[in-house]
Amino acid sequence: MNLLAQADVPPLPHSLSFAGKSALVTGATGGLGWAASLHLAQRHIATLILTARTQKAGEAAKAALLVDPIVRTLPTQPTVLIYELDLARPSSVASFTSKILAEVPALDILLLNAGISTIEWQTTPETHTEQMFQVNFLSNALLCVRLLPLLRSSAAKSGAASHIALVGSRTQALHTYTKYPVPDTTSVFAFLNDRAHYRIQRYADSKLLVSMWVRELAKRTDASVVTVNDTCPGMVSTNLNTRQPWWLRGIMTVVNAVRGRTAGQAARSLINALSAGPETHGKTLGDFVIWQDRTRKKMEKRLWEETLGAAEELAPGSVQEAKLKD
DSSP: OOTTSOOOOOOOOTTOOOBTOEEEESSTTSHHHHHHHHHHHHTTBSEEEEEESSHHHHHHHHHHHHTSHHHHTSSSOOEEEEEEOOTTOHHHHHHHHHHHHHHOSOOOEEEEOOOOOOSSOOBOTTTOOBHHIIIIIIHHHHHHHHHHHHHHHHHHHHSSOEEEEEEOOGGGGGOSTTTSOOOTTSOHHHHHTOGGGOOTTHHHHHHHHHHHHHHHHHHTSOTTTEEEEEEEOOSBOSSGGGGSOHHHHHHHHHHHHHHOBOHHHHHHHHHHHHHOOGGGTTEEEETTEEOOOOOOHHHHHHHHHHHHHHHHHHSTTHHHHTTOOO
16 A cells, blocks of 8 residues: 555446536546546436637547547437637637627536646736736636526526536645735736745645635526636646746656556546535535635635626626626
8 A cells, every 4th residue: 555645536326427517627638527527427428518729639539539439339428519719818708708609508517626736936928917817816706707697597407406516625724824914905817917926835825815716606596506616636737837947747657656646536526526416615625625725714715806897897797797796
């Protein structure tokens, strides 16, 4: 037995089925996103929407899914659709969500998996925001706002709750907001996008933002209509660390070889979150169980308000359409 290894991820129930449902998975061309998509396809998902930064990458992911031995033997193969999406570009988020709302009649499952990790300060090409703030948190929150009406209408049609699951992380326990709090007089967005306040723990910081968003969104969303949660897949052997400096990539390669779960194993946590009940609404999950909340109420409320402002800037009227105004 490897004493350094993580605990095994529980198996998914054999009876778990997504028959008749439609799911959208971001970051689906590799790693956790592709593995989660495979789990969905093997469990009879009717329509699977994959996002990719390029159509070519998306088509390659689709082809790999459809030749899987289990998927190939299903009585009915899933309809797999490819949409381009770059979370570092708000214009891409805007055009993507407009296309989904115009072209997709129903959406039962939204799995927001795409994310990045680096210890280096990097900014986005359009808005020059700090990249992990934009990709790991803000763009995912904007996707929630824009697609929430479609998830609600799909729940009304199906008579069952739709699901939103974001990929979180228990590394949020290492956040820097206790030692370096956002001043009450400073915008949370401005603070996090000021290089002077950047710390190498920004990945952990960004994942705490995700959990804050999930808690606030859940307060304004009926769990029987749309269940919202975030889930930690643990340490996973994927390409998440490709943006790290070369010396850190080398260290992480060794650590992942010893401790890392395979993408297929870790993706079971994501599928569990997508099928979990209302008791997980607004919660962070880890290995199928609810993890301790990390609440910072004052910052959380301010983050919520500023994020809704960003949603309105991206798509005027979207907050009202999502019924998120207090």
